[in-house]
Amino acid sequence: MVTVRTDPTPRTDRTGPPQDHAIVIRGLTKRFRGGQVAVDRLDLAVPRGSVFGFLGPNGSGKTTTIRMLLGLVAPTEGSWELLGTPMPGGIGAVLPRVGALVEGPAFYPYLSGEANLRRYDAADPAADPRTAARRIGLALERVGLTAAARKRYRAYSLGMRQRLAIAAALLGPRDLLILDEPTNGLDPQGTREVRALVAEVASGGTTVFVSSHLLTEIEQMCTHVGVMCAGRLVAEGPVAELRAGEEARVRVETPDPAAAAAVLAGLGLTGVRTGAAEAGAVLGGLPPERVTAALVTGGVAVRGLAVHRPSLEDVFVELTGEGFDVDG
Amino acid sequence: MSEQEQRRTRRGRAVRWGVPIAAVAVVAGAVGAGPVIAAVQGAPALPERTAEQLLADAVRAGEAGPRPMSGTLMQTSSFGLPGLPQVTGATGSSPTALLAGSHELKVWYGGADKVRLALPGRMSETDLIVGGGQAWLWESDANKATRIKAGSEELAAHGAGHGRGKGTDHGAEHGPGKGTGHGPGAAGALPEGATPQQIAQELLKKADADTAVGVTSNEKVAGRDAYQLTLAPKDAASLVKEIRLALDGETLTPLRVQVYAEGSAEPAFEVGFTTVTFTPPAPENFTFTPPPGAKVEEKSFSELTSGHAARQDEGERMKDGAEVVGTGWTAVAVLPFSLRDLQEGRPEQAAGGEAAGDATAVADALLKSATPVSGTWGSGKVIRTKLVSALLTDDGRLLLGAVTPEKLVEAAGRK
């Protein structure tokens, strides 16, 4: 769907030319009154053209970060750039090119979906009123709300509301789309549609910054990922690289774990561990069939043998010390 | 770069709050600027005059008659009456309304036979118009025009006296009346043909016995430079700290009278112009045609003021039984009076209607706050306000004076 960037991780690339990044964050900190630190010295760079997953459990500081990016909340410390322009000075110039969905949809209940979009379009000083009707129609069509355009927002279902919010983010030509939990409240069908929409937008060259607490969602949509935990960024990089960071393991089911472990060690494998009726080790580059052969040759009774390649989830459990609820 | 930007945003926030602070400062400045600037400037814009010169010139100006003028008179009083009941719907006509709050009277004066006074109320107005040989009283809330039958000269004289002397009348009621009484009218007490100089000397000589007289020449009243004559009682028992009379620097027209009570920085009573111009007012001010649909009545001047006259009669009656103890600022009036009279309400007063009701309400409130006193002469109740003390003895006497309660008690002993 998108060309997966194989450039070095943004973490080491931060000093590079800023136009290569849609978002650059340096040392961003938000301390709310009362001393609660929502975001703690955050450094982050989102490459242009990427679909960046901003992953973290609820309350990890994702939404506060997004609010700071959009100038809604003033950071206590730190600086940031959007589309190569330092903020918050450039808000007026940059935000017209940024579509945003922040913390769920919010509209005027007594207005129709269409009138609601017209209201937000009127608030954008860069939007051309002459093309408003066409752009609003197009945005509604992209999210599949054309039929409900004249219905009052009050009568919309949760899914329709979410889609209207996405339509609002797509009102103009955007270079950057910031979507905070875009699939919240959507049924599986709606989720698939959003995923397709993101892919479509990204294929047009728009950078998409998606926050989610759902691992599967990020894994399926994103090229890059940053992981937040308790206000700090604990991991960042292309999805492929992160996944490669953890190596595949071989696991042998056997009534004689000690013998099996000896054989594995004999093959020169590292990380050998034994369990009640199993033994395992890091496979490394060794083909699994060589392990099978050696076990048989060594006379170890093998009940089963499995090669386990780690998912992102394993990586994140490792990084954050807690799991993500896979189903939301 | 980031540090710099942060500092800039933080400074930006401080600057933001500077804007409302500046706005408050500007408004406060504009509100307080008038008196402050006047006080700071200090430099007398007027030539120095001694009290004697000033009085002589004022008498001379008074003899020439008042100049055509128009302006707004404001009367404010805070007598410090304890627990005064709230007077609602006060249009400024109720006598009790004058005891607290501020009241406005507009004055147009074009000459002895051209006078207009307007008492603006909320969505109402009462006008007295004298001009073209006619005199009208217009009351908008009653939609009633009253033509006053009387010699227009007599009326004009009364109107003019009322216009300029309204405040001073009240001052005389509550204060000892000494300072405010000085004016062109006082000249009448002197032998015919006395020069203004002589009148001034005479007045000052009389005053000197118990009054410290001073003059300042850097006052501002209604935006005009003014002289100010201060009269301070020498007797410490007086509740009056001083009386200030401001005279316009150019025309020597009295512009303001203030009565200060002992231990109070704000005047307890004040009447003065808030705006004034010494140009002849537009002639339309002195013509009046009853509007269509209005009730038109005719009354003679004496009929119109009969209520007032009745009150005066009563006052005369009371004066008959009254005696004055002491002299000057600390004079105490002793009147026969009993609580019962007040509480039962007198028939004449009942006819007065609302005014009497108000008076009773005020009296009740005052009595509640009275403190009992006693002495060799008996016992009674004392009420003290900023300017006046009153002692109501159980043997049916009322002692009144602009003096400390101790002085009243002392006077009560001198039966």
Next chain:
Amino acid sequence: MRRPGAVRAWWRLFASETGLIFRRPRNLAMLAVLAFVPVLLGVALRLFGGPGEGEADGAGAIFTQIAGNGLFLTFAALALLVQLLLPVSVAVVAGDGIAGEAGGGTLRYLLTAPAGRTRLLTVKYAGAVVFSLAAVTLVALSALVVGLVLFPAGPITLLSGTTVPFAEGLLRIGVVVLYATAGMAALAAVSLALSTLTEAAVGAIAATVVLVIATQVVGAVPQLSGLQPYLLTHWWSGFDGVLRDPVATAEMGRGLLVFAAYTVIFGSVAWARFTSRDVTA
């Protein structure tokens, strides 16, 4: 940031804002009530007559004049409504301005559009002023129509007893409408400032109404009469200066200065607060 299109963009948002104000069912209901009061007043006076003689004093006195001239119903209706009902409806619109958008979450989308905080605030204030003008005008028009239908019309007698032609009476009504609007605009600034302090529109509205009532109570206490010239509510009914002869321009000018002072102070408070506040709703 000031591009040539900035003015046009401001007007576009302003048009959207006024459209929102006048499409909102709640606001329309308030306007309907305001327009109905003069009808009620006129019909009641026609059926039962004004207050009897002697009863009439203070502000009530003006009702006696309506029977003679329908034009006076306009002044009477405004004098009555300017005390509470008009301020309340203005407070509902202005107090809802920022707090309502914050409470509904729409503020964050307006700001990321980006509406610009200063621009949004000025548009909100302008919207509240337009609503004030509409409300005052509506009351005046409703009273004018009812007055002309139910009572005789003709030259109008001023409070000073002078009579002016009907056309001049209409002109004076126009001045009254503008003066009353200025008074309501000053209240809108206060209400908008309160609105930037909270995310609950009801809080901002209630706070404004409480403030109005408290101010009126303070203004009614004779002992505190020294404060009167500084109270916003004291000047609202100052339009009766239009009905004097000569017109009390000095008093009304002072009233307008007080309105301007309130507008500047509370407008700048609203601006300072809103442009530096975190939007977390």
